[in-house]
Amino acid sequence: MEQVKLAINTKLIVKDNVLAVICDSSLKTVSSAIYNGGHNQVKAVLNVGVPEGYSDLSLHLDPLELITSSATKIGLTKDYLAMITAAKIKNYSLVSKKAANFSVSVAATAGCSHGESSGEEMDVQEIAGTINIIVLIDVNPSESCMVAALITATEAKSAVMRDFDVRSRYTGDSATGSITDCVTVASTCCGKTLSLAGPASKLGKLVGSCTRQAVTEALLKQEPVWARRSVLDRLKERHLGLEKIVAEISKVKGLNIDASGLVEILKSNPFAGSFLLAAAKMDDDYQKNLLPTDFADWSDISKCLGNYKVTKQDCSKLPSYDSVQLPPFLKQALIKIVKNAQE
Numbered sequence: 001m002e003q004v005k006l007a008i009n010t011k012l013i014v015k016d017n018v019l020a021v022i023c024d025s026s027l028k029t030v031s032s033a034i035y036n037g038g039h040n041q042v043k044a045v046l047n048v049g050v051p052e053g054y055s056d057l058s059l060h061l062d063p064l065e066l067i068t069s070s071a072t073k074i075g076l077t078k079d080y081l082a083m084i085t086a087a088k089i090k091n092y093s094l095v096s097k098k099a100a101n102f103s104v105s106v107a108a109t110a111g112c113s114h115g116e117s118s119g120e121e122m123d124v125q126e127i128a129g130t131i132n133i134i135v136l137i138d139v140n141p142s143e144s145c146m147v148a149a150l151i152t153a154t155e156a157k158s159a160v161m162r163d164f165d166v167r168s169r170y171t172g173d174s175a176t177g178s179i180t181d182c183v184t185v186a187s188t189c190c191g192k193t194l195s196l197a198g199p200a201s202k203l204g205k206l207v208g209s210c211t212r213q214a215v216t217e218a219l220l221k222q223e224p225v226w227a228r229r230s231v232l233d234r235l236k237e238r239h240l241g242l243e244k245i246v247a248e249i250s251k252v253k254g255l256n257i258d259a260s261g262l263v264e265i266l267k268s269n270p271f272a273g274s275f276l277l278a279a280a281k282m283d284d285d286y287q288k289n290l291l292p293t294d295f296a297d298w299s300d301i302s303k304c305l306g307n308y309k310v311t312k313q314d315c316s317k318l319p320s321y322d323s324v325q326l327p328p329f330l331k332q333a334l335i336k337i338v339k340n341a342q343e
Contacts, residue, residue, distance in 0.1 A: 102139035115175030
């Protein structure tokens with residue numbers, strides 16, 4: 001069993017599939033936890049990992065059974081709240097920072113194989129990938145301050161999704177989290193009284209910084225793939241898979257390309273990959289009408305992607321390849337790359 005002292009009378013312990021922040025007295029909490037969430041007073045905050053081989057059906061029919069049986073492993077039968085994660089508890093990250101009058105510790109587990117973008121339409125077929133965050137504040141925050149800290153931690157989590165360019169499984173849009181994420185803010189209620197925890201406040205800066213680092217580290221421990229995806233992986237996450245791309249650009253007369261041929265082109269020309277990623281980023285803004293208003297028609301400008309000594313009129317004269325159903329900047333970049341490789 002691992003043990004780490006976080007504050008006076010407060011420690012983090014890890015045993016088997018349980019990570020817990022435990023206080024000898026009590027912790028004031030605000031939480032989205034499935035068990036004893038909301039505003040509460042508890043002696044422990046648990047992050048319970050789903051053991052390998054544990055039935056999904058059993059979990060969803062009776063999540064309390066997993067929680068209570070796991071809590072007994074560390075001697076708890078009452079006065080606790082609990083979150084559940086499919087991520088391995090051993091892949092947790094703990095980040096602690098101190099200020100003059102208080103300290104913040106954040107323990108996180110993370111997986112985002114099921115990314116989503118809040119506000120989009122979702123037809124959920126399975127639940128996989130969860131980011132669970134425990135924020136311990138060793139100070140005496142007001143209730144509104146604790147809610148602000150929860151919001152700040154959530155913003156920091158979403159910033160990590162942006163940093164890794166995680167995409168929604170449902171639409172390919174930029175992800176804000178995964179569908180079962182949970183955040184708990186706990187306070188020892190010791191020391192100075194604080195009322196602010198927004199991102200610019202002294203407390204909020206530490207909450208945001210610790211959360212962002214902890215989620216980043218935990219995600220890379222759980223799913224190292226996020227640090228080494230290929231260009232084609234990044235496009236597939238945008239719902240632009242290799243087979244679809246090849247089928248579309250093959251509509252252009254004179255372009256004879258198959259999946260293996262495109263893969264070889266990208267392998268032999270690293271600049272081509274960076275060109276595609278730049279085009280994909282432009283398409284993100286294009287699809288949301290966020291490109292600057294300097295030009296009346298960005299679809300025309302996309303035709304000249306990579307050509308710097310041209311005017312808007314020159315671009316409008318270039319072919320649009322209307323039959324190719326791909327985002328405009330990516331479409332033009334792919335066609336240029338393949339044409340250049342085949343010349």
